[in-house]
Amino acid sequence: MHADDQVFVRLMESKMADIRATDILPEELVNLVEQVLPVQMRARDEALVTLPDPSSCATPEAMFAGSPLILRETFPHDLDQALSLFPILLDILGGTGGAASHAADTLRAAIASGELDPAQALRALPAGDDTLFAAWRQRLPESPRALSFLAASALWPSLNAAALALAERLPENLPHEHGHCPLCGSLPYISFLRQKEGLRFGSCSFCGFEHRIRRISCPYCDETDTAKLKLFRVEEYPGVVVGVCETCSMYVKTLDFRELDKGLLPCLDDMATVALDVLAQGQGYKRPTLSAWGF
Ligand SMILES: [Zn+2]
Ligand SMILES: [Zn+2]
Numbered sequence: 001m002h003a004d005d006q007v008f009v010r011l012m013e014s015k016m017a018d019i020r021a022t023d024i025l026p027e028e029l030v031n032l033v034e035q036v037l038p039v040q041m042r043a044r045d046e047a048l049v050t051l052p053d054p055s056s057c058a059t060p061e062a063m064f065a066g067s068p069l070i071l072r073e074t075f076p077h078d079l080d081q082a083l084s085l086f087p088i089l090l091d092i093l094g095g096t097g098g099a100a101s102h103a104a105d106t107l108r109a110a111i112a113s114g115e116l117d118p119a120q121a122l123r124a125l126p127a128g129d130d131t132l133f134a135a136w137r138q139r140l141p142e143s144p145r146a147l148s149f150l151a152a153s154a155l156w157p158s159l160n161a162a163a164l165a166l167a168e169r170l171p172e173n174l175p176h177e178h179g180h181c182p183l184c185g186s187l188p189y190i191s192f193l194r195q196k197e198g199l200r201f202g203s204c205s206f207c208g209f210e211h212r213i214r215r216i217s218c219p220y221c222d223e224t225d226t227a228k229l230k231l232f233r234v235e236e237y238p239g240v241v242v243g244v245c246e247t248c249s250m251y252v253k254t255l256d257f258r259e260l261d262k263g264l265l266p267c268l269d270d271m272a273t274v275a276l277d278v279l280a281q282g283q284g285y286k287r288p289t290l291s292a293w294g295f
Helices: 006-022 027-046 060-064 079-094 098-112 118-127 131-139 146-169 266-272 274-282
Strands: 188-194 199-204 210-213 229-232 240-245 251-255
Touching: 006 027, 006 266, 027 079, 027 098, 027 146, 027 266, 079 098, 079 118, 079 146, 098 146, 118 131, 118 146, 131 146, 188 210, 188 266, 240 274, 251 266, 251 274, 266 274
Parallel strands: 188 251
Antiparallel strands: 188 199, 199 210, 229 240, 240 251
């Protein structure tokens, strides 16, 4: 799907309407995402990624044993593109109003004074180094995720472009008894069912790859005992099931829109179903990943 496809535009509009109808997320956040997603979709088409030599990737044997193809700290991406997207995203953030605008001003001043280097944030995210983000969460208590949002959103186009290209290197018949992404090893932030037989997929929280996972399992600890896995639904959200795991106390939402004739756009469906996160978290279950947006 491309940013200017009519299909994509209509799907995005309908998801934005779903998000607004929930009346839970702040309007600034909804406006932010509405502006950022088309920028990212266009950037994905333009990303320049150099794929690593197959000899530096995991072997098929290692992959069958559960190794991802590439570790996320070395996952290919277009750092130059991310650096050029950073100020564009910062401007969008600054234009949303409220606390986000204030956060954008503070970040912009820190970049101008040399106190913050965007490249450092763009390197810290793939490396899984939270130090810089933690410092900025403290500094911007009203928009604690502003910097991680910028880094995740600037990197996503080229990470996802690389993921789509690398998917061709996945061995055939790769087992899917682990919940993590076979390309980068990260956890899914949401899952969904597809095709007549209801094959289940997870959306990777790092590279955005959609990978097969077991239908009845916890994607976080691989529990398959149905006595430990419980499902709940809420009438207002047809087609969405929350699966909670008593073994690891995590939960995951699964979207099943096959009967509802509704397209999937996981990064927005996640936001449109945030009421279910509130419910699951209210019962003490946790979510191990952020949204696709870094907040
Ligand atoms: Zn991944
Ligand atoms: Zn679990």
